[in-house]
Amino acid sequence: MKDRSFPKILLLFSICCVPVAARSQSASPAVLASAGQYFENATRSIAFTIGEVVIATQTTGGIIITQGFHQPEDDFTTWAPPTVAATPGAMALFPNPTRHEVVLLMPGIADGTTYTLFDGLGRRIAGNIVIAERTTIDLREFANGNYLLHLADVRGVLLKTFKLTLAK
Secondary structure (H helix, E strand, O other), X not given: OOOOHHHHHHHHHHHHHHHHHOOOOOOOOOOXXXXXXEEEOOOOEEEEEOOOOOOEEEEEOOEEEEEOOOOOOOOOOOOXXXXXXXXXXXXXXXXXXXXXXXXXXXXXXXXXXXXXXXXXXXXXXXXXXXXXXXXXXXXXXXXXXXXXXXXXXXXXXXXXXXXXXXXO
């Protein structure tokens, strides 16, 4: 008859010692750059690099990998709204490029003014009536790329065309 105690001892040894000897890695955001700085206080921090550009971004299952340096943790866009004279016919679209939405400013808007969004192939992909001097247009459902936003009056006469870049 064989002695079965050795496999039991080996199993017990493995269960007890393997977790102690196991190691793991942590992938926290880090940067290796030739120039830049990091500042923080009790509530905020800011970090930046100079001369390090992002080359490509890949996404899969909620994971974003960016070839290049300084991966942002927060989703933010920095912009300053343009100043538009409060005169009929003055129009502005911002921010451009954008990540999620744009704001259309049209002081003195006429009733029946419409916007139409076209993709890079010239296909109409969205449109609506502009009902306020400040209109927010949600672009989350569209892919990255270049778009044209046409503004037309009630008769369909083109008032203005904006070139728009969506870069998420």
